[in-house]
Amino acid sequence: MFDITPPDKTGAPDIQARIDGKTKPPGALGQLEVLAAQLARVLGDNVQISRPAMLVFAADHGIASAGVSIAPPEVTAQMVANFAAGGAAINVFCRQLGWQLEIIDAGMLSAPEVSLGVTDCRLGAGTGPIHKRAAMTPGQVERGLNLARERVKAHVAEGSNLIGLGEMGIGNTSSAAAVMAALLGLEARDCVGRGTGVDAATLKRKQMLVEQALLLHMDTLNSPTSILASVGGFEIVQMTGAMLAAAELGVPVLVDGFIAGAAALAAVKMHPHCRDYLIFAHQSGERAHGLMLQHLEAEPLLDLGLRLGEGTGAALALPLVQAAANFYREMASFDDAGIEKV
16 A cells, blocks of 8 residues: 655665764764664755644543543544644644644534634544454554544645654544554553543543453454454544655654554554665653563654643654754764764
């Protein structure tokens, strides 16, 4: 479905030599040097970030009605209206940092008013409750991947060469935990966390329901797409598709937190070369996110204790990506500056 070519690694020694030849001690810019090398492999030597686009996918989850969050399902639509009005954290950060923000309805309980300007990529009116039945059909998974591909293609056609991904959906940490457990062969207790900040009793119920979901769908958890159909979320499916589409187009992706990380696990399982295009913005406050990042062999750029979602961590990481690109492109070499190499 997606044709992803890995970045050409034959030029890696030249890229590293260019980084090492800058007017600094070797390795002195730390993780920025690793990031600069990744960007140069993906975008070429004249790496420059243009029109960064933040795609925030919103969807509802049937499991939310079982009380796995501090907020009721109606809050998804209320927050999307807040996004559309420009009042959420993601709006503030995107305005400050220069992101092009698009809010996408991947499948909320009810469609937002057309006047809000939310993009319609609906797969349904929320997923099925995963502890009772499948989240969606295989056909919905396929359609979601394709819809996300079209959104990414549209932004790349407008000149974007960096995609950021975020989400909104009450109950989606439960779905993400189930996806993570199924993809990595882990127990629910290793993957379920407090999400929006639930108390101990709610956390126990949440873990029980995810365990129930994994047991219910045990016979169908045998491929990334069947896992997404069984226990995924509409926004998780579309973030997966967005990552695969960006990689197919040779564009790097800034991955947000735990929910986007579950999508990244699915994308990498589907197409391992997709991993070369993923930049992990931050380690969130969600308990299992660190384990998820370990499995993805990812070193996040930030660790601020964020657990909001919305793409906020990805948005905040943009200046670091720009700094890595800019030093690679603009910083003088020892030869340029006439300085004896350290």
